[in-house]
Amino acid sequence: xxxxxxxxxxxxxxxxxPHGRRWRGPGWGFLAKLALMALVNAFGVMTxxxxxxxxxxxxxxxxxxxxxxxxxVYFTKRALPLKYLxxxxxxxLVFQIFIFAYTAYIAFTNxxxxxxxxxEQAVEAALIQGERRVEDSPTYPLSVVERVGELGFAIVDEDxxxxxxxxxxxxxxxxxAEIGSAGTPAEVPGWEVVPRATVITDTALQxxxxxxxxxxxxxxxxxxxxxxxxxxxxxxxxxxxWDADAQTITDTTTGTVYSATDSGxxxxxxxxxxxxxxxxxxxxENFLRLFTDPALAQTLAMVTVWTFVFATLSxxxxxxxxxxxxxxxxxxxxxxxRFLRTLYILPYAFPAFMSALLFRGMFNAEFGVINDLFFFxxxxxxxxxxxxxxxxxVWVNLWLTYPYxxxxxxxxxxxxxxxxxxxxxxxxAGRSRQLRSIILPLVLVATAPLLISSFAFSxxxxxxxxxxxxxxxxxxxxxxxxxxxxxxxxxxYDISGVSGGAADYGLASALSxxxxxxxxxxxxxxxxxxxxxxxxx
Amino acid sequence: MSTxxxxxxxxxxxxxxxxxxxxxxxRWLLExxxxxxxxxxxxxxxxxxLVYVLSASLNPNGTLAASxxxxxxxxxxxxxxxxxxxxxxxxxxxxxxxxIAAVGAVLMGAAAAYAFSRFRFAGRRPGLxxxxxxxxxxxxxxxxxxFLMLLALGEVVPALGxxxxxxxxxxxxxxxxxxxxxLMYGFFNTVPIEIDESAKIDxxxxxxxxxxxxxxxxTPILAVVALLAFIAAFGDYIIAKIVLVSExxxxxxxxxxxxxxxxLASNWGLFAAGAVIAAVPVLVLFLSLQRYIVGGLxxxxxxx
Numbered sequence: 001x002x003x004x005x006x007x008x009x010x011x012x013x014x015x016x017x018p019h020g021r022r023w024r025g026p027g028w029g030f031l032a033k034l035a036l037m038a039l040v041n042a043f044g045v046m047t048x049x050x051x052x053x054x055x056x057x058x059x060x061x062x063x064x065x066x067x068x069x070x071x072x073v074y075f076t077k078r079a080l081p082l083k084y085l086x087x088x089x090x091x092x093l094v095f096q097i098f099i100f101a102y103t104a105y106i107a108f109t110n111x112x113x114x115x116x117x118x119x120e121q122a123v124e125a126a127l128i129q130g131e132r133r134v135e136d137s138p139t140y141p142l143s144v145v146e147r148v149g150e151l152g153f154a155i156v157d158e159d160x161x162x163x164x165x166x167x168x169x170x171x172x173x174x175x176x177a178e179i180g181s182a183g184t185p186a187e188v189p190g191w192e193v194v195p196r197a198t199v200i201t202d203t204a205l206q207x208x209x210x211x212x213x214x215x216x217x218x219x220x221x222x223x224x225x226x227x228x229x230x231x232x233x234x235x236x237x238x239x240x241x242w243d244a245d246a247q248t249i250t251d252t253t254t255g256t257v258y259s260a261t262d263s264g265x266x267x268x269x270x271x272x273x274x275x276x277x278x279x280x281x282x283x284x285e286n287f288l289r290l291f292t293d294p295a296l297a298q299t300l301a302m303v304t305v306w307t308f309v310f311a312t313l314s315x316x317x318x319x320x321x322x323x324x325x326x327x328x329x330x331x332x333x334x335x336x337x338r339f340l341r342t343l344y345i346l347p348y349a350f351p352a353f354m355s356a357l358l359f360r361g362m363f364n365a366e367f368g369v370i371n372d373l374f375f376f377x378x379x380x381x382x383x384x385x386x387x388x389x390x391x392x393x394v395w396v397n398l399w400l401t402y403p404y405x406x407x408x409x410x411x412x413x414x415x416x417x418x419x420x421x422x423x424x425x426x427x428x429a430g431r432s433r434q435l436r437s438i439i440l441p442l443v444l445v446a447t448a449p450l451l452i453s454s455f456a457f458s459x460x461x462x463x464x465x466x467x468x469x470x471x472x473x474x475x476x477x478x479x480x481x482x483x484x485x486x487x488x489x490x491x492x493y494d495i496s497g498v499s500g501g502a503a504d505y506g507l508a509s510a511l512s513x514x515x516x517x518x519x520x521x522x523x524x525x526x527x528x529x530x531x532x533x534x535x536x537x
Numbered sequence: 538m539s540t541x542x543x544x545x546x547x548x549x550x551x552x553x554x555x556x557x558x559x560x561x562x563x564r565w566l567l568e569x570x571x572x573x574x575x576x577x578x579x580x581x582x583x584x585x586x587l588v589y590v591l592s593a594s595l596n597p598n599g600t601l602a603a604s605x606x607x608x609x610x611x612x613x614x615x616x617x618x619x620x621x622x623x624x625x626x627x628x629x630x631x632x633x634x635x636x637i638a639a640v641g642a643v644l645m646g647a648a649a650a651y652a653f654s655r656f657r658f659a660g661r662r663p664g665l666x667x668x669x670x671x672x673x674x675x676x677x678x679x680x681x682x683x684f685l686m687l688l689a690l691g692e693v694v695p696a697l698g699x700x701x702x703x704x705x706x707x708x709x710x711x712x713x714x715x716x717x718x719x720l721m722y723g724f725f726n727t728v729p730i731e732i733d734e735s736a737k738i739d740x741x742x743x744x745x746x747x748x749x750x751x752x753x754x755x756t757p758i759l760a761v762v763a764l765l766a767f768i769a770a771f772g773d774y775i776i777a778k779i780v781l782v783s784e785x786x787x788x789x790x791x792x793x794x795x796x797x798x799x800x801l802a803s804n805w806g807l808f809a810a811g812a813v814i815a816a817v818p819v820l821v822l823f824l825s826l827q828r829y830i831v832g833g834l835x836x837x838x839x840x841x
Binding site for chain 1: 565568569572573575576579580582583584586587589590600601602604605644645646648649651652656658661664670671673674675676677678679680681682683684685686689690692693694707708710711712713714715718743744745747748768771772773774775778779790793794797798805808812815816819820823824827
């Protein structure tokens, strides 16, 4: 981070005018800027509008701030460095810094399956799940209507009036609507009636129609209109009744009363809960669970130890092999060194995820080439045995990464000061003495920062672990499908449930935060140490 | 007489040179020759999996079990069969996502490095330190938050929600500044400031200096960053997997994982053929740009 010579750019005495005013000739740069800014503004305004419509105030305010910042930075002559920094900063702020903060926030909530929205949404979901067709309720002639991609229903009620609504908008009177010959609404102002033929032939549309429910009124207790055939609708009402004042949901068929709890779910007296819950702040509960839930804590301890072992071995072994090869093959007497070097680094040039998948097949116990060729067809269960799987994944990572260290160490060796080595040999130092006292320390100083970042990288090397064996073989009795080769990040992936199954975003984020702290701490300490090493030198 | 005296002398010199030659040969064997022998072992270790995948890709009986006899049959049917799968769609997606992410990373990184290298402004040093700290925390660890944020964002702007390639590119670009700025900043500092100053005296604007003078001079580092960003996007599984939901949007990493994890034994030929096709351009690019990449690697990147 040493500063380049002081420039006069920032304090340029010459008053510079904005591009627009000084625009002579074609001014392509200015035109390009104008076009880009027009695009940015168009996209920004569009986002603002839809965020406003969706009542997503966080998105709305973030977009507004970013859009104003962009316009101010690019349409005034101030803040020159920001003109260059802003695009990167925007992405950094939204897709990295915000995401870190959001992870921290989620870690303190119960966000996950069954706790994904507000209490209002949870009530609505519960009532929908409890909806049954009201017995002997009348059926209404019904037409499917559409408005800018949103489907809705138009029905003719007992009085012959046409009512129209959609999933987000309860039924309301449609004035000036016309009823067609089939008795169903044929023309609804503001809506487009989907022709009956389309409803019958389009299967994707049919599915949407079957799942569509149009609320009768703002009160979720009033039920909703649904249709089975697309031409007649009936009122469905929930067997559950929501009492907002008492904060309870009562099941009218059984009489069970579910009351809202602090943990974000509706629980009845007998302990049974409704599947729909909502999103609450749970404080340190997720963190406590990581340490106190016996099955989880024990498995996670195993995973943590293995993560450190894997990350250490993934740095030490490839570095040792790479350094050894670099020392051996950095020899001017060898012919064809360039050719050898190219062959040595081939594994590095082969995409990592494909290597891991390739080895997954090669290590296959039944059909894999490794058992077949090198172990004379023995049935060694590489991927099924915890220790063999661990050894195998370290082996794979060695294959993948030693060329990197080979390249780096070769570079460091070639940059060694030749006169120092010469002086040493004149002073009578043998090859091993030179190696120990001059070559290794200098190479280590040059490569130490790389070793640290490699450690941090291996600590989170999801791809190799997941691609090679999916973290398996499974640890018996472990919650969340954790396996013997799972490292922390793949454990987080399994716990989070983003790939399907029950999700526990809160717990996964809590674990993420801990890993963030570990990685950050190690990097900080190690960088401080290496700086000392450099000073020492 | 002269012949008799000459003969033993000649033979001793011959023996001496012969001794010296064999000694030299022995020394050569001891100091250099064994390195060739060892090289054979190392090359076998390095190249065997690659030879194996090439052989498996040429085996028309595309199962894992049938692929063990190397080069027993040579047939291109696996490559032809790729056409009936979504392989080429995935390859196209990967190229598109990786390409745009690489170009974006280069442009944003270069602009930021230019600002940090050439301007003196309030917050410059904290900015650099901040970037150093931020880049220590991998984006992949925050995948849960990425997933949830895109889920929420998609309800407002579908183009930036889940299952959108644009969203994935944006996520990759979010990590671009932290990783690349330092790499480029160091390189920008090696370009003499006098170049800027003389151009400024001639009346060039800062934009002209950036685009016409600096960018051509720093092309090597631009190439390295572009390649590293492309390879990072190419090799990413975790974020690509959670963002890209539907099969026609997948990248090669997501798609090929699916092939190998589902009925590994029967899709093996397809996987091998796909791996060869996808790896060859990367291999060629990597080997031809080797010189630059080694420089970039030593400046602080690792295999991804």
